[in-house]
Amino acid sequence: xxxxxxxxxxxxxxxxxxxxxxxxxxxxxxxxxxxxxxxxxxxxxxxxxxxxxxxxxxxxxxxxxxxxxxxxxxxxxxxxxxxxxxxxxxxxxxxxxxxxxxxxxxxxxxxxxxxxxxxxxxxxxxxxxxxxxxxxxxxxxxxxxxxxxxxxxxxxxxxxxxxxxxxxxxxxxxxxxxxxxxxxxxxxxxxxxxxxxxxxxxxxxxxxxxxxxxxxxxxxxxxxxxxxxxxxxxxxxxxxxxxxxxxxxxxxxxxxxxxxxxxxxxxxxxxxxxxxxxxxxxxxxxxxxxxxxxxxxxxxxxxxxxxxxxxxxxxxxxxxxxxxxxxxxxxxxxxxxxxxxxxxxxxxxxxxxxxxxxxxxxxxxxxxxxxxxxxxxxxxxxxxxxxxxxxxxxxxxxxxxxxxxxxxxxxxxxxxxxxxxxxxxxxxxxxxxxxxxxxxxxxxxxxxxxxxxxxxxxxxxxxxxxxxxxxxxxxxxxxxxxxxxxxxxxxxxxxxxxxxxxxxxxxxxxxxxxxxxxxxxxxxxxxx
Amino acid sequence: xxxxxxxxxxxxxxxxxxxxxxxxxxxxxxxxxxxxxxxxxxxxxxxxxxxxxxxxxxxxxxxxxxxxxxxxxxxxxxxxxxxxxxxxxxxxxxxxxxxxxxxxxxxxxxxxxxxxxxxxxxxxxxxxxxxxxxxxxxxxxxxxxxxxxxxxxxxxxxxxxxxxxxxxxxxxxxxxxxxxxxxxxxxxxxxxxxxxxxxxxxxxxxxxxxxxxxxxxxxxxxxxxxxxxxxxxxxxxxxxxxxxxxxxxxxxxxxxxxxxxxxxxxxxxxxxxxxxxxxxxxxxxxxxxxxxxxxxxxxxxxxxxxxxxxxxxxxxxxxxxxxxxxxxxxxxxxxxxxxxxxxxxxxxxxxxxxxxxxxxxxxxxxxxxxxxxxxxxxxxxxxxxxxxxxxxxxxxxx
Numbered sequence: 001x002x003x004x005x006x007x008x009x010x011x012x013x014x015x016x017x018x019x020x021x022x023x024x025x026x027x028x029x030x031x032x033x034x035x036x037x038x039x040x041x042x043x044x045x046x047x048x049x050x051x052x053x054x055x056x057x058x059x060x061x062x063x064x065x066x067x068x069x070x071x072x073x074x075x076x077x078x079x080x081x082x083x084x085x086x087x088x089x090x091x092x093x094x095x096x097x098x099x100x101x102x103x104x105x106x107x108x109x110x111x112x113x114x115x116x117x118x119x120x121x122x123x124x125x126x127x128x129x130x131x132x133x134x135x136x137x138x139x140x141x142x143x144x145x146x147x148x149x150x151x152x153x154x155x156x157x158x159x160x161x162x163x164x165x166x167x168x169x170x171x172x173x174x175x176x177x178x179x180x181x182x183x184x185x186x187x188x189x190x191x192x193x194x195x196x197x198x199x200x201x202x203x204x205x206x207x208x209x210x211x212x213x214x215x216x217x218x219x220x221x222x223x224x225x226x227x228x229x230x231x232x233x234x235x236x237x238x239x240x241x242x243x244x245x246x247x248x249x250x251x252x253x254x255x256x257x258x259x260x261x262x263x264x265x266x267x268x269x270x271x272x273x274x275x276x277x278x279x280x281x282x283x284x285x286x287x288x289x290x291x292x293x294x295x296x297x298x299x300x301x302x303x304x305x306x307x308x309x310x311x312x313x314x315x316x317x318x319x320x321x322x323x324x325x326x327x328x329x330x331x332x333x334x335x336x337x338x339x340x341x342x343x344x345x346x347x348x349x350x351x352x353x354x355x356x357x358x359x360x361x362x363x364x365x366x367x368x369x370x371x372x373x374x375x376x377x378x379x380x381x382x383x384x385x386x387x388x389x390x391x392x393x394x395x396x397x398x399x400x401x402x403x404x405x406x407x408x409x410x411x412x413x414x415x416x417x418x419x420x421x422x423x424x425x426x427x428x429x430x431x432x433x434x435x436x437x438x439x440x441x442x443x444x445x446x447x448x449x450x451x452x453x454x455x456x457x458x459x460x461x462x463x464x465x466x467x468x469x470x471x472x473x474x475x476x477x478x479x480x481x482x483x484x485x486x487x488x489x490x491x492x493x494x495x496x497x498x499x500x501x502x503x504x505x506x507x508x509x510x511x512x513x514x515x516x517x518x519x520x521x522x523x524x525x526x527x528x
Numbered sequence: 529x530x531x532x533x534x535x536x537x538x539x540x541x542x543x544x545x546x547x548x549x550x551x552x553x554x555x556x557x558x559x560x561x562x563x564x565x566x567x568x569x570x571x572x573x574x575x576x577x578x579x580x581x582x583x584x585x586x587x588x589x590x591x592x593x594x595x596x597x598x599x600x601x602x603x604x605x606x607x608x609x610x611x612x613x614x615x616x617x618x619x620x621x622x623x624x625x626x627x628x629x630x631x632x633x634x635x636x637x638x639x640x641x642x643x644x645x646x647x648x649x650x651x652x653x654x655x656x657x658x659x660x661x662x663x664x665x666x667x668x669x670x671x672x673x674x675x676x677x678x679x680x681x682x683x684x685x686x687x688x689x690x691x692x693x694x695x696x697x698x699x700x701x702x703x704x705x706x707x708x709x710x711x712x713x714x715x716x717x718x719x720x721x722x723x724x725x726x727x728x729x730x731x732x733x734x735x736x737x738x739x740x741x742x743x744x745x746x747x748x749x750x751x752x753x754x755x756x757x758x759x760x761x762x763x764x765x766x767x768x769x770x771x772x773x774x775x776x777x778x779x780x781x782x783x784x785x786x787x788x789x790x791x792x793x794x795x796x797x798x799x800x801x802x803x804x805x806x807x808x809x810x811x812x813x814x815x816x817x818x819x820x821x822x823x824x825x826x827x828x829x830x831x832x833x834x835x836x837x838x839x840x841x842x843x844x845x846x847x848x849x850x851x852x853x854x855x856x857x858x859x860x861x862x863x864x865x866x867x868x869x870x871x872x873x874x875x876x877x878x879x880x881x882x883x884x885x886x887x888x889x890x891x892x893x894x895x896x897x898x899x900x901x902x903x904x905x906x907x908x909x910x911x912x913x914x915x916x917x918x919x920x921x922x923x924x925x926x
Binding site for chain 1: 791792795796
């Protein structure tokens with residue numbers, strides 16, 4: 001039985017804590033008697049037979065007929081799936097999506113369905129490379145569908161292939177992929193790594209247009225999202241659920257399949273990452289030292305290649321199918337069971353070790369905007385009820401925050417950093433003043449549609465993702481970050497953790513209480 | 529008189545050139561420029577010569593190129609040694625009238641027939657007069673051994689070169705008039721070329737590379753000539769960025785971000801190293817190979833790239849020039865501008881511009897002639913040291 005997550009109060013005997021620092025690690029000693037570390041639960045065991053669990057879910061769906069009964073010859077069937085932003089790191093083959101889609105295709109074949117399209121629901125993310133599609137879907141699906149053009153990627157900028165399905169009572173227009181809109185049945189194959197994922201968000205963001213996404217991917221929604229991991233207190237999710245209702249009432253029949261995974265993110269020799277520091281064996285310490293020293297000496301590009309080459313030994317822990325809302329509630333129960341750690345009260349400081357990866361840089365570079373997005377967006381939002389740090393407190397992140405961008409994947413991020421952040425770091429101001437120009441820039445549009453670039457507006461969305469954290473914190477400090485890049489984002493650079501605590505004292509005094517969110521793996525702090 | 533004199537010494541030019549890469553000060557020391565007692569130059573033959581007492585004389589990039597051996601061999605036949613440099617000059621006539629010098633030694637100064645009656649010294653389409661007549665070869669005051677130059681207590685200037693300085697204009701402002709005239713000329717070349725490619729509702733995009741004196745002047749001149757222009761400036765140092773913004777640039781970017789800034793403003797696509805479209809015109813106030821190549825690549829097809837200031841020996845792939853049909857134009861100096869059907873002297877426009885932008889703020893430091901090593905070193909690293917224009921101050925009461 002895996003041990004649950006827990007809160008460690010730091011005393012003089014507590015060893016230094018592991019912090020991610022991009023493609024490197026550091027061990028940081030936290031002040032005794034006023035620091036605590038939130039540890040995630042140990043990884044849950046995977047399903048013994050995922051294949052039969054999937055088949056069982058398809059035969060016994062929640063609040064819908066079995067998939068077999070929904071399939072018939074001469075129908076239009078569209079299968080959508082989560083893109084390369086999930087899972088992080090990418091899971092070992094076979095990916096859960098491959099298992100699910102293969103099972104769906106088997107049933108479709110039995111029913112004589114021959115009009116099947118498979119669409120990567122990437123929203124405004126970059127198009128996946130063919131090798132990524134093969135990794136997620138497997139060779140069999142790729143080879144059967146890609147050559148004849150029935151496996152493709154959603155294009156949010158193709159007006160011919162978008163359709164309006166209706167409008168919410170808030171005036172939000174649901175505009176989605178035309179093939180999806182006109183299908184007799186849409187099956188969605190999801191990987192739910194965190195509580196933010198899944199539900200109506202899968203289709204309503206994954207196959208939507210920019211116009212449709214802009215109703216909820218905006219500063220106002222994100223600043224009122226408390227938190228991204230708690231959809232009942234998230235303005236973003238409220239909007240998405242309203243659009244989901246339009247989809248349910250006016251759109252095609254949707255058969256949602258959601259799967260959860262455990263938290264086995266790193267294979268050997270990175271096992272020490274998922275252990276608690278005081279339980280490290282001599283071998284773990286040696287491995288840590290050897291790994292850390294090697295990474296320190298290695299060119300950043302080489303270290304990046306190693307980390308992005310990692311295939312996580314994730315195992316499927318659950319799979320549910322049927323009506324989207326019913327499925328998602330069950331999924332969330334499973335996700336929370338794995339991730340929730342109960343925590344008493346807030347502290348003055350929250351420390352976060354920011355890793356080499358975020359949902360928006362698979363096989364790519366963690367540029368400064370993504371550091372902000374990962375730290376203040378994802379990691380800060382790993383809470384229910386209230387944030388781990390008090391309002392006006394200090395968030396300290398560790399990351400090199402190098403001014404380095406992937407020119408193919410993130411072309412508009414470079415301009416966003418040079419132009420927009422030089423002008424303002426205020427999400428509302430940049431939204432008003434700059435967003436439209438980037439969203440409608442023909443070059444970005446061309447690169448998004450034909451290359452492997454994130455949509456021109458995407459750096460704005462990444463920035464808005466951190467809007468709540470940015471608004472909440474009295475000061476944000478990045479330890480070991482490139483000072484110019486850190487200052488450009490409106491944050492404070494610090495050379496060491498002690499230096500950061502010293503800088504934080506201007507805001508929270510000389511003896512602040514501190515919470516460290518231990519990463520990996522994933523947890524959601526339920527703060528009482 | 530004691531003056532800074534440059535002698536033709538190939539070995540010292542070579543040594544100065546080598547040292548200029550690592551140490552501007554050592555380069556200035558080894559260069560064949562010395563403060564020495566020189567014979568007073570005799571009054572040149574012909575009518576209209578006046579003795580001008582130097583008040584301030586600027587140090588130009590072309591002066592530095594000559595001294596540290598970077599100047600093109602093209603000019604070998606257009607200069608005469610030993611020479612006294614200095615062509616950015618505010619001086620005083622024997623009558624007490626302050627004047628700025630339009631330094632080109634044109635037809636009138638050399639006793640030749642001007643190309644038309646009211647032609648400015650640099651006008652015309654035949655440069656034969658530059659090496660003929662009763663003066664030794666020399667394109668300008670400061671490059672001709674017959675007239676002397678501004679890095680001396682006095683020199684000879686022809687009536688055709690004199691422009692009266694308004695009484696309320698400071699010497700510090702007036703010394704910037706000559707480089708600003710060059711900037712105005714380049715700006716007008718760029719804007720006039722731009723007009724051919726614009727729709728009625730379109731605002732032209734002008735990119736200016738380099739934010740030294742001439743680049744900054746070009747920004748201000750474009751802003752004056754085309755108030756609706758969208759100006760993007762490439763600047764390296766923080767003080768240059770501040771000046772560029774203050775003088776009218778809409779967007780200021782470091783040189784390595786300039787291409788992206790032009791792309792954003794023009795809505796172009798990026799195709800390899802070049803843009804699918806770009807600025808209507810580009811003014812290059814840097815002059816090296818990389819910057820000229822960049823200028824061509826960020827100028828829209830059939831636009832113009834104007835090279836302002838003196839370029840050196842450059843190596844360019846001209847394929848983009850050919851493919852984009854970009855006009856690569858040199859902007860050597862100034863003369864007569866044709867604006868809205870009227871002829872205007874560039875210097876008159878520059879005098880007005882100097883006043884409008886309070887050009888005095890661009891003069892960063894002045895030195896006495898005997899501090900020439902420090903002065904030349906400062907001018908050679910002006911950007912890095914937070915400066916714009918360095919000048920010699922020969923006023924007795926300063």
